[in-house]
Amino acid sequence: MNAKSDAATERIALLEALRNDQKTWNVLAPRYGVTNPNPPWKTSLIAMCDCLAASGALPVLERRQAEDELSNSIYSNVPAPERQLLALVHIMLKRGLVTESELVSRISAVRARLESA
Amino acid sequence: MSNAHSHGDGSEHPAAPMVEEITDFEVLEIAVRELAIEHGLFTADDHRRFTEWAESIGPAAGSRLVAKAWTDPAFKARVLEDAVAACKEIGIDWAEPTGFGTPSDYMNLRVLEDTPTLHHVIVCTLCSCYPRPLLGMSPEWYRTTNYRRRLVRWPRQVLAEFGLILPPEVEVRVEDSNQKCRFMVLPMRPAGTENWTEEQLAEIVTRDCMIGVALPRPGRTADIHPVQKARRPVKRTSHPPETAHERKK
Numbered sequence: 001m002n003a004k005s006d007a008a009t010e011r012i013a014l015l016e017a018l019r020n021d022q023k024t025w026n027v028l029a030p031r032y033g034v035t036n037p038n039p040p041w042k043t044s045l046i047a048m049c050d051c052l053a054a055s056g057a058l059p060v061l062e063r064r065q066a067e068d069e070l071s072n073s074i075y076s077n078v079p080a081p082e083r084q085l086l087a088l089v090h091i092m093l094k095r096g097l098v099t100e101s102e103l104v105s106r107i108s109a110v111r112a113r114l115e116s117a
Numbered sequence: 118m119s120n121a122h123s124h125g126d127g128s129e130h131p132a133a134p135m136v137e138e139i140t141d142f143e144v145l146e147i148a149v150r151e152l153a154i155e156h157g158l159f160t161a162d163d164h165r166r167f168t169e170w171a172e173s174i175g176p177a178a179g180s181r182l183v184a185k186a187w188t189d190p191a192f193k194a195r196v197l198e199d200a201v202a203a204c205k206e207i208g209i210d211w212a213e214p215t216g217f218g219t220p221s222d223y224m225n226l227r228v229l230e231d232t233p234t235l236h237h238v239i240v241c242t243l244c245s246c247y248p249r250p251l252l253g254m255s256p257e258w259y260r261t262t263n264y265r266r267r268l269v270r271w272p273r274q275v276l277a278e279f280g281l282i283l284p285p286e287v288e289v290r291v292e293d294s295n296q297k298c299r300f301m302v303l304p305m306r307p308a309g310t311e312n313w314t315e316e317q318l319a320e321i322v323t324r325d326c327m328i329g330v331a332l333p334r335p336g337r338t339a340d341i342h343p344v345q346k347a348r349r350p351v352k353r354t355s356h357p358p359e360t361a362h363e364r365k366k
Binding site: 018020023024025028029031032033034039040041043044045046047048049050051052053054055057059060061064065068071072080082085086088089092097098102103106107109110111114115 | 138139140142143144145148150152153156159163167215219220221243244257260262
C-alpha cells in the first residue's frame with residue numbers, strides 16, 4: 001500500500017464539507033474579542049492523539065508523518081489547530097478506526113446536543 | 118444573556134468575551150472522540166488523564182530549571198548529568214501521567230549547555246519531538262517542515278529570521294531530537310542579572326531561549342518573532358556555504 005499517496009491525495013467528502021475558512025479560531029477569536037490563542041477543544045485533541053498512541057491504535061510517528069503529508073497537500077491552507085484536527089480524523093477514517101457514516105451520524109447528534117442548551 | 122458577571126462579595130464586572138457559536142470543528146472533535154471511546158481505542162478515563170496533564174504543562178517549568186541552574190552550580194551539574202532526575206527537584210516528573218511517561222515524551226532528556234563559543238538549537242527533523250514536560254506544547258512553527266528542513270541546512274539564516282544573529286566565532290550546533298531522546302538548551306546567564314532572584318531570572322528564560330532561537334536578556338520576557346518566515350525553502354544558491362561543524366550534529 002502506498003500510504004503516502006493515499007493519505008496525501010484522496011479528499012474525504014465529509015471533511016471537505018466541514019472545513020470553513022470563516023470558522024477557524026484565528027478568525028472567530030478576534031471577531032468575538034477573545035484573546036486565548038487556542039480554541040477550547042485543542043487540549044482535548046492533543047490528549048486524543050496521546051491516547052491513540054498509548055493504546056497502539058495510532059502510533060505517534062505514523063500519525064505525524066501522515067499529518068505532515070496532509071498539511072502540505074489537502075489541508076495546506078487550513079490554519080492550526082484545525083489542520084491538525086482534520087488531519088487526525090482523515091487518518092482515522094483512512095485506517096478504518098472510525099467510519100464516515102457513523103461519524104456523520106455522530107456529528108449530527110453532538111450538534112443537536114450542544115445546541116439544545 | 119447578561120454581559121455582567123457577579124461575585125459573592127457583590128462586585129460585578131463584564132463577563133470575559135467568548136466565542137458564542139458552535140463550530141463544526143468543535144463538534145467534529147467531540148464526535149470522533151466519542152466514537153473512539155466507544156470503539157475501545159482508548160477509555161474516557163485515559164482521555165481525562167492526558168487532558169489534565171496537557172493542561173498542566175508549560176514552559177514555566179523549563180524557566181525554573183534554568184534559573185535554578187544559573188544560581189546553583191551543584192544543581193546545574195546534576196542537570197547536565199541526569200536531567201530527568203534533576204527535573205524531579207523542581208517538581209517535574211517525566212513519568213507522568215501514566216507512570217512511564219507519554220508515548221510522545223521518552224524519559225531521556227539531555228540539557229545542552231551554551232558557552233561563549235557554542236550555541237545550541239533544537240529541532241526534530243523526523244516529526245515534532247519536543248521536551249513537553251518542561252516546555253509544554255511545541256509552538257506551531259516548530260512543527261513546520263519549513264523550520265525542520267531548513268534549520269539543519271542553514272542554521273544561521275533561520276536563527277536570523279528569529280532575530281538572533283550570532284557572531285561567526287560562535288559555533289552553532291543543531292541537535293536533532295529523536296525517538297529516544299529529548300533535548301533542551303541551557304542558555305548562558307546574561308550580564309546585568311547579578312543579584313537577581315531565581316524568580317526574576319525565570320521571567321527572562323522564555324520558551325524560545327530553551328529551544329535556542331533566542332537569547333535571554335534583561336527586559337525580554339516574551340517571545341515575539343520579528344520576521345515572518347518564508348513558507349517555502351529558499352533556493353540553495355542563495356545560501357552561503359556553512360562549515361561542516363555548523364550543520365546538524
